[in-house]
Amino acid sequence: xxxxxxxxxPASPARPRPCPRSRRPWLTRASxxxxxxxxxxxxxxxxxxxxxxxxxxxxxxxxxxxxxxxxLSRVIASVPGLGDDIARPDADELPYDRVPLRAAASLFAxxxxxxxxxxxxxxxxxxxxxRVDHTVPPENSAIVLDGIAxxxxxxxxxxxxxxxxxxxxxxxxIADRTRAFIAQQHGAPATDxxxxxxxxxxxxxxxxxxxxxx
Numbered sequence: 001x002x003x004x005x006x007x008x009x010p011a012s013p014a015r016p017r018p019c020p021r022s023r024r025p026w027l028t029r030a031s032x033x034x035x036x037x038x039x040x041x042x043x044x045x046x047x048x049x050x051x052x053x054x055x056x057x058x059x060x061x062x063x064x065x066x067x068x069x070x071x072l073s074r075v076i077a078s079v080p081g082l083g084d085d086i087a088r089p090d091a092d093e094l095p096y097d098r099v100p101l102r103a104a105a106s107l108f109a110x111x112x113x114x115x116x117x118x119x120x121x122x123x124x125x126x127x128x129x130x131r132v133d134h135t136v137p138p139e140n141s142a143i144v145l146d147g148i149a150x151x152x153x154x155x156x157x158x159x160x161x162x163x164x165x166x167x168x169x170x171x172x173x174i175a176d177r178t179r180a181f182i183a184q185q186h187g188a189p190a191t192d193x194x195x196x197x198x199x200x201x202x203x204x205x206x207x208x209x210x211x212x213x214x
Contacts, residue, residue, distance in 0.1 A: 026051050026182055028055075030164075050185065052123055053128070053181065056130055056135075056138075056163055059140050059143050060111055060140060061108055063108075070109075073100075081095055085134045086162050087160060088169055115147065118144060118147030119147060122149050124181075127156070129158065130157075130162055130163060131158060131159050158174070
């Protein structure tokens, strides 16, 4: 099973790669996936990250399994997975049926590490939070916003989407507000990210989110 050590290793594909037109990569992460880059980039190398955009971030878990996950993983290979927490009836996240308990235990430990070092994050941060989330309590967003040391931090509430907001009703809102936030930080006008966009410092690479929400 993949563990936190692999998520944060230098060869991990999760490490952001700058767009050819971007000088430094912005981190845009959803749910627990931002944990892969927080320890390596935003916390230990803040100068390399001009800003953060987080979607329903997960930095704590109240699962009753958490204190025992490491030990239980030696005898229980996996537990039922979570997924498709989406308001749109026609959307499908294609979630895993099972989650390796060893990976879950590693995620819990990584969340503790990220939460303990939130004050090291100084980059401008936009947090998007679903008002109704059956997977990650919205309190996680409050922990992030209260813990980071960024002088500029803001929260966008997503009123029509559940946890997987990038596949839900607010997908366009997320894309538009992300472009506007990045453009604001770069002192550039907000655009639709097209080929004729005059602002050279904002990455225009198409992402998986763009492809799946069109």
